[in-house]
Amino acid sequence: MSDNLYKPDLMEVLQVERQTADVKSVRVRFQDAARARDFSFRVGQFGLFSAFGAGESTFNICSSSTWKDYLEFCFRRTGRVTEALWEIESGDTIGFRGPYGNGYPMEAWEGKDLIFIGGGIAMPPIRCAVWYALENRSDYGNITVVYGARTVRDLTFARELDEWSRHERVRVVQCVDPGGETPDWKGEVGLIPSVVERARISAANAVALVIGPPIMIKFTLPVLDRMGLREEDIYTSLENRMKCGVGKCGRCNAGPVYVCKEGPVFTMRQLRSIPNDF
Amino acid sequence: MSPIISAAALRELIDVWIKSGKQVAAPVSIAGRLLYQRIDSSGQAVLDSALRPANSIKDFVFPRHERLFGYRIEGRQISLTDPKPEERDQIVIGAKPCDAHALPILDHVFAWGSNDEPYERGRRRTAIVALACTAHDDACFCTSVGSSPADETGADAMLFDLGNGSFELKAITAKGRTLFTQHAQPPATEPRPSGSAPAPRFDPAKIRAFLATQFESPFWAEGTLACLGCGACAYTCPTCHCFDIVDEGSAAEGARVRNWDSCQFPLFTAHASGHNPRSNQAQRQRQRMYHKFAIYPEKFGAILCTGCGNCARNCPAGLGVLGVLEAIDRQTIKTDERQPVQT
Amino acid sequence: MITRLRETCRRLLDQNKVQVVIGYGQRRPGAAAHPVFITRPEDVGQLTWGGNCFANLTVYLKRKEVKALGKAALVVKGCDERALVVLEKEAQVERGDLYVIGMACDGVHAPKCSACVVRTPRFADELIGEAGSAPGAASPAAPDLLDVLMAKPAAERWAFWKSEFSRCVKCYACRQVCPLCYCERCIVDKNRPVTIDTSASLKGNFAWHITRAFHLAARCVGCGECTRACPAGIPVGLLNRSLADTAKGNFGYAAGMDPAAEPVFGAWSSSDKEDFIR
Numbered sequence: 001m002s003d004n005l006y007k008p009d010l011m012e013v014l015q016v017e018r019q020t021a022d023v024k025s026v027r028v029r030f031q032d033a034a035r036a037r038d039f040s041f042r043v044g045q046f047g048l049f050s051a052f053g054a055g056e057s058t059f060n061i062c063s064s065s066t067w068k069d070y071l072e073f074c075f076r077r078t079g080r081v082t083e084a085l086w087e088i089e090s091g092d093t094i095g096f097r098g099p100y101g102n103g104y105p106m107e108a109w110e111g112k113d114l115i116f117i118g119g120g121i122a123m124p125p126i127r128c129a130v131w132y133a134l135e136n137r138s139d140y141g142n143i144t145v146v147y148g149a150r151t152v153r154d155l156t157f158a159r160e161l162d163e164w165s166r167h168e169r170v171r172v173v174q175c176v177d178p179g180g181e182t183p184d185w186k187g188e189v190g191l192i193p194s195v196v197e198r199a200r201i202s203a204a205n206a207v208a209l210v211i212g213p214p215i216m217i218k219f220t221l222p223v224l225d226r227m228g229l230r231e232e233d234i235y236t237s238l239e240n241r242m243k244c245g246v247g248k249c250g251r252c253n254a255g256p257v258y259v260c261k262e263g264p265v266f267t268m269r270q271l272r273s274i275p276n277d278f
Numbered sequence: 279m280s281p282i283i284s285a286a287a288l289r290e291l292i293d294v295w296i297k298s299g300k301q302v303a304a305p306v307s308i309a310g311r312l313l314y315q316r317i318d319s320s321g322q323a324v325l326d327s328a329l330r331p332a333n334s335i336k337d338f339v340f341p342r343h344e345r346l347f348g349y350r351i352e353g354r355q356i357s358l359t360d361p362k363p364e365e366r367d368q369i370v371i372g373a374k375p376c377d378a379h380a381l382p383i384l385d386h387v388f389a390w391g392s393n394d395e396p397y398e399r400g401r402r403r404t405a406i407v408a409l410a411c412t413a414h415d416d417a418c419f420c421t422s423v424g425s426s427p428a429d430e431t432g433a434d435a436m437l438f439d440l441g442n443g444s445f446e447l448k449a450i451t452a453k454g455r456t457l458f459t460q461h462a463q464p465p466a467t468e469p470r471p472s473g474s475a476p477a478p479r480f481d482p483a484k485i486r487a488f489l490a491t492q493f494e495s496p497f498w499a500e501g502t503l504a505c506l507g508c509g510a511c512a513y514t515c516p517t518c519h520c521f522d523i524v525d526e527g528s529a530a531e532g533a534r535v536r537n538w539d540s541c542q543f544p545l546f547t548a549h550a551s552g553h554n555p556r557s558n559q560a561q562r563q564r565q566r567m568y569h570k571f572a573i574y575p576e577k578f579g580a581i582l583c584t585g586c587g588n589c590a591r592n593c594p595a596g597l598g599v600l601g602v603l604e605a606i607d608r609q610t611i612k613t614d615e616r617q618p619v620q621t
Numbered sequence: 622m623i624t625r626l627r628e629t630c631r632r633l634l635d636q637n638k639v640q641v642v643i644g645y646g647q648r649r650p651g652a653a654a655h656p657v658f659i660t661r662p663e664d665v666g667q668l669t670w671g672g673n674c675f676a677n678l679t680v681y682l683k684r685k686e687v688k689a690l691g692k693a694a695l696v697v698k699g700c701d702e703r704a705l706v707v708l709e710k711e712a713q714v715e716r717g718d719l720y721v722i723g724m725a726c727d728g729v730h731a732p733k734c735s736a737c738v739v740r741t742p743r744f745a746d747e748l749i750g751e752a753g754s755a756p757g758a759a760s761p762a763a764p765d766l767l768d769v770l771m772a773k774p775a776a777e778r779w780a781f782w783k784s785e786f787s788r789c790v791k792c793y794a795c796r797q798v799c800p801l802c803y804c805e806r807c808i809v810d811k812n813r814p815v816t817i818d819t820s821a822s823l824k825g826n827f828a829w830h831i832t833r834a835f836h837l838a839a840r841c842v843g844c845g846e847c848t849r850a851c852p853a854g855i856p857v858g859l860l861n862r863s864l865a866d867t868a869k870g871n872f873g874y875a876a877g878m879d880p881a882a883e884p885v886f887g888a889w890s891s892s893d894k895e896d897f898i899r
Contacts, residue, residue, distance in 0.1 A: 005392055006346045006523065006534065010356055052349045052356050053532060055525045057550075079550035080812045093356040240555070241547050243523045246392050249539070250520030251547060253565075254555070255493070256573045261391060275493045277565070278555045309854030313788065332852055333790075342790050342821045416649065503686055504656045509792035510852045526818055537820050538790065545810055559686050594798045594850035595676065596655025604648075 005246065008050050008095030009035055013088050014070055019156040023121060024086065025062070025074040028094060041065050042103030043128040044237060044265045048245045049073055050095030054084035058242045058260075061099060062124035064131035071096065074124035074156065100245040101264050104129050104209065104235065106136075112207050113141040115229075117220060119192050119212035120149045123156045125237050126211055134167055144201050146173045148192045151180035173199050193219040203227040209235045221268065231269040238264045238271075240278050254278035280448045281465055283437075283458075285325065288445065291458075292320035292371060301368040303338050305331045314338075314370070314377075325372045327439035327473070328413035332592060334516035335370050335377045339400030340384070342513070342538045346396070346523070350531040361533075363396075368404040369457065376420050376586035378408040378432035380516030386578035387519065396536070405453045408433035412441070412473035417587030419479040419600055425584055427473050438470040446470050479600065480607035482571075482581075488606050489572040493564070501605040502563040504595040509540035511589035511598050517570070517582045520546075541565050567602055622724065622750040626696070627665040629722060629747060633694050634662040639720050640691025643681050645674040656681065660690065670696075670749075675729050676798075677844045679704040682714055683803040694720040698729070699739030699752075703842035703877025704800040706744070710884055711840075713803060725750035732765075733845045744880070767859050767866075786826040788853035791819065795847035795857050796833065801840050808832060834860035839868035839885035842877040 011028035018024055030036035043065050048056040057079075063072035077086045088094060106129070114133055118126045126145070133140045145164060149155045155174065165172040174187035175195040181187075188195045192212065208229055210220055217236060224234055240252040240259040247261035255275040257263060266274070283291075295302050296318060304323035306315040312331040316338075317323055348359040370377075381401065388394040411418075411427035420426060430436055435454030438446040449455040512518040522539040526532050539546060542562050548554040556562045574582035589598030630642045646657030647669040654674040657667050658681075679701050681687045697705065702723060708714045723742025728734035740752035770778055793809075796802045809817045809829055817832055818825035841861040848858040868874045871894075872885050883890075 004347060004360060004395055006396075006536070007358060007360070010358070050525075050534075052351060052534075053525050053527065053529065056523065056534075082550065083813070092354050095356075239549070241549050243521070247390050248387055248394055248519075248521075249523070250387075250541065250569065251539075253569070253573065255568070256576055277561070308788070309785075309856070311854045313853065315788075332854070343825075416652065499686065500658075503658045503681075503684075503690075506680065506684070506794075506797040508794040508797035508850070509790075510794040510850065513790045513792045514852050522819065524819060526815075526820060535820055540792070543793075543810075559684075588852075592794075592852040594794055594846065596653060601655075 006097070006244070008048070008056075008097045011071075011094050011096045013090050013092045013094060015090055016088060019074065019158075020154050022077045023074065023156055024077070025072055025124070025157070026085070026088065026094075027063070027070040027072045028096065029070045030096075031093070036068075041071075041099035043106060043132045044104035044125065045099035045101045046245075046264065047071070047073065047096050047098030047100065048242070049075075049085070050097075051081050051084035051088070052093075052095060055081045056095070056097070056243075057081040057085070058239075058245065060125040060128070060237070062128045064128055064135055066132060066135045074121075074127075076121050097245060100260055102262065104265055106132055109207050110139045111141065112205055113202065114143045115201055115203070115206050115208040116143070116145045116147075117192065117196060117208060117210045117212070118145075118147050119216045120154060121156065122211035122213075123147055126209060127157055127160065129209060130164060134164070134170070137167070141169070141205065142202070143167075143170045144173070144199070145171070146175070146192065146196050146199060146201075148175035148177070148188075148195060149180070150177045152176055152182050152185055154180070171201075191219070192216050193223050196220060197223045197226075201227065203229045207233045207235065209237075211237050231272065232267050234268040235265060236268065236271065238266060238278060240264075280438075280446050281458075282440065282444045283447045284444045286443075288325070288437075289320035289323070292317075292323060295369055295457075296320070299366060301338075301364075301366050303335070303368070303370045304372045305329070314373075323372060325409060325437070325445075327409050327411055327437075330374050330376075330411070330415075330418070330586065330588075332588065333514050334380065334586070334588060335373050335406070336380065336384070336516055336519070338368060338370055339381065339404050340397055340519060341400075344396055344536045346534045346536055348531065348533045349525075349527075351529065363399055364403070366403065368400075369407060370404060371407040372409045372437075373406050373433070374586065375408050375410060375427060375429040375431075375433065375436075376418075376425060376584040377516045378406045379420075379425055379429050379584045380586075381406065381432045383432075383517055383574075383578075383580045383582060383584070384519055386580065387574075390578075405434045405457055406432060407435045407437060407454070407457065409437045409439065409445075410473070412439050412471065414474065414476040415587070415591075417590040417598075417600060418476040418585065419587060419603075420585035421475050422478045422480055422482060422603075423581050423583050423585040424482070427475050441471050476585075480603050484607055485571050485603060488609060489568060492609075493568075497606070497609060498564040499558075499560040501602060502560050502597070504597045504601075505542070505559050505563055506595055507542050507544060507559050507562070508594070509538070509542060510592040510594065512540035512542060512566075513538055514588040514592045515599075516584055516586055516588070541569070563602060566599065567606070570599065571603075623668070623670050625749050626670055626722065626724070627668050629749070630659060630665045630668060630694060631662045633720060634659070634665070638692075639694040641687070642668070642694045642696070643678050643687065644668045644694075644696040644722075645670060645676070645678070647671075647673070658687065658690065668696075670724055672727065672729050674698070674724075675731065675846075675849060677701045677704060677800060677846045679708065679800040680798055680846070682708065682719070683800065692718055692720070694722055696722045696724060697742055697745070698724055698726045699742045700726075700733065700737065700842070700844050701800075702742045702744060703739065704844060706877040706880050707801060707840055707842060707884070708803075710880070710887070711801075721745045721747075723748045725752035727752060731845055731849070733843060736765075739878075766856060767862050770859065771863070782827075783823065785855045786823060786830065789821060789826040789830070789855060790853060791821040791825065791829065792852060794850040794852060798846040798850040799837070799841075800844075801837060801842070802833070808836075830857060830860060833857075834864055837861050838864040839872070839874055840876050841865055 015027040059073040388397040570582040590600040642659040645654040723745025
């Protein structure tokens with residue numbers, strides 16, 4: 001690891017999986033074995049992934065921190081860098097800088113019930129926390145996952161959702177928007193806030209991680225409030241345009257808070273004091 | 279009593295520095311204006327205590343365009359190369375105090391949590407010889423942000439214009455002393471003439487109070503209409519340091535580079551999804567003011583501004599950070615009696 | 622003239638004929654004039670006029686923040702008005718949506734003034750003042766830098782521009798002050814593909830300035846704002862003027878002079894020369 005803060009590690013691409021029409025997940029490992037051994041991260045942290053020649057992009061590390069053989073990230077094909085990443089295959093080389101950000105307070109959540117609520121491309125940052133909790137099952141209470149997308153074909157990590165529901169004290173509620181269901185769809189139909197309400201999840205001794213588009217969060221919060229969750233027990237992970245990832249380039253702040261360094265994970269109570277700047 | 283140095287002796291010394299292989303930068307007269315530039319002979323340097331260059335010295339430690347590393351792509355193999363760091367000593371002579379003062383302010387963010395090696399290397403190899411001011415113009419406002427025309431912060435040595443072809447020389451740091459040790463001069467016999475300091479242009483407490491409560495104020499839209507969203511203010515500002523990181527090159531090889539960027543550009547915060555938290559100039563101008571006068575002070579204990587006035591002088595619309603500060607200063611915070619914005 | 626200007630604007634605002642007056646203001650005696658946006662009749666006292674009114678205010682017609690204020694009255698000098706002619710020709714402004722207040726001008730002490738042929742605006746809704754006599758042979762102009770440059774051999778001109786562009790920091794002040802640089806997304810801000818390096822390198826700077834000159838070919842009206850705005854003192858306007866001279870020589874066209882003239886790149890005629898196609 002050089003002292004050049006901006007120079008990434010070279011990573012070998014192990015596997016690329018197509019999640020939806022425009023979403024892929026990628027498993028990578030450090031080319032440098034010593035680096036791989038020394039590396040660790042907290043779930044909820046992110047990295048800057050390079051497609052050399054196109055640039056870097058910020059993605060959550062969506063694998064569990066307990067898995068030592070690879071890192072995984074997931075991206076939607078939208079811009080210059082993700083278009084370049086779309087072309088990569090197993091055996092290719094990309095770059096990685098990280099881990100950055102504060103991560104989820106998994107230790108503070110021990111002994112609690114975990115409620116994960118996510119929409120669309122928000123599954124990856126939830127997935128790492130779910131797997132972490134499943135890998136440390138006895139440390140956590142009931143796990144509930146409410147995950148939805150516009151249509152059945154937009155659900156990411158669909159196979160794993162089924163696998164999770166087979167674990168003890170894990171309940172997975174999948175939903176699609178009205179009109180997004182297929183004839184054989186067995187899950188819920190509706191927008192996330194109403195699906196959460198209908199799900200009648202017990203919130204006693206629970207924390208919630210809610211990730212998704214601002215409008216989804218806005219309408220889900222009152223539901224969680226009615227369930228009895230306090231603002232300091234509801235967490236989210238923010239996104240903002242990033243470049244350096246380390247608080248120097250001046251780009252990602254929302255008011256006084258630098259999302260890359262002091263986030264991206266915040267409680268709703270913390271978000272209340274952040275101005276409308278993200 | 280500090281030694282004095284004649285202008286002629288100073289120029290000789292500058293030529294010695296240049297001949298010995300150091301990089302030297304100074305104010306230079308180009309295209310009818312004064313700009314800090316690297317020089318290759320002392321004759322190019324304009325050491326006038328009454329004038330201030332239209333750019334800043336940050337370019338010498340935090341370049342406008344800097345190679346972070348090179349990459350070569352051969353099939354599936356990538357190899358990265360570190361840039362050959364510039365090792366030569368560098369001296370900036372004739373820096374205004376408001377330029378020198380900016381560097382210790384910038385040090386905070388470049389060392390926040392992790393060390394920005396390219397910046398810190400630039401700082402280590404550079405010595406700043408400041409020239410105290412004997413005059414100011416109507417864009418200067420160092421005194422409104424806690425500084426002064428003879429502020430020694432950030433300078434390794436300081437020159438005071440005695441007005442008679444000589445300067446009083448004060449070495450401030452070890453680096454500064456080393457630059458001038460060869461130079462023995464009789465101490466000053468006359469007191470240095472005092473230049474007038476600019477009168478305060480605004481009340482910093484009023485700015486802080488305004489920013490603390492007025493994030494959603496209509497002032498931001500009304501008071502910034504003149505702003506055209508260029509980067510003239512940010513790029514000539516001694517303390518603005520926002521940057522972009524991009525890859526440049528061919529399909530076979532290239533470099534990842536760091537370039538100056540400005541929060542006033544429309545795409546600065548644009549997400550790939552199309553969402554832009556700061557999609558209009560009012561929001562971008564607000565960010566600028568908060569970053570300089572609220573966020574940076576809160577995090578690092580220093581205002582991200584030295585009152586040099588370049589923003590106001592270079593703004594094609596006559597605004598600049600100073601223009602917005604003065605407009606804020608004219609505001610009263612009572613929401614029911616808010617004064618109309620005078621731009 | 623100032624009194625008449627203020628009275629006119631007070632009347633326009635009082636009667637709600639316009640919602641904003643875009644004019645010149647002056648904070649302190651002796652200071653440069655700067656753009657003001659007057660929305661209330663009682664504020665017309667901020668308006669000024671004189672030899673320090675350099676800015677070309679037509680640039681504000683492209684700004685969405687200004688458009689949002691409503692119908693505008695715009696104070697123009699004759700040179701600024703040329704930009705209006707082009708903007709109308711390029712369907713960027715509806716002339717009927719604008720109230721143009723033309724100010725007869727005695728020059729603003731800029732080099733462009735010594736050769737000015739539009740001291741009196743020609744198409745204003747309201748014309749204020751009478752211009753002094755047009756500059757005659759009596760006033761010796763300083764040697765025109767463009768003439769001086771074009772008399773030099775190519776190698777010297779290349780060296781000149783290398784030296785000038787070495788100071789360019791890519792602030793885009795030249796673009797932002799130009800009324801005719803109104804693209805929603807400028808080519809230098811596009812990255813799929815990257816056609817102009819954003820870096821302030823010699824390559825990036827040449828690519829930018831040459832492209833901008835080409836995109837303004839036969840459209841630039843020579844208001845000189847780009848040169849005035851450049852914080853590095855680069856005479857960027859010379860490139861534009863050189864192409865304007867070419868447009869004049871080859872097509873007899875001067876942008877913004879004759880509203881009936883078809884723009885060089887906006888029209889085709891069967892009698893257009895084709896002898897350069899080989």
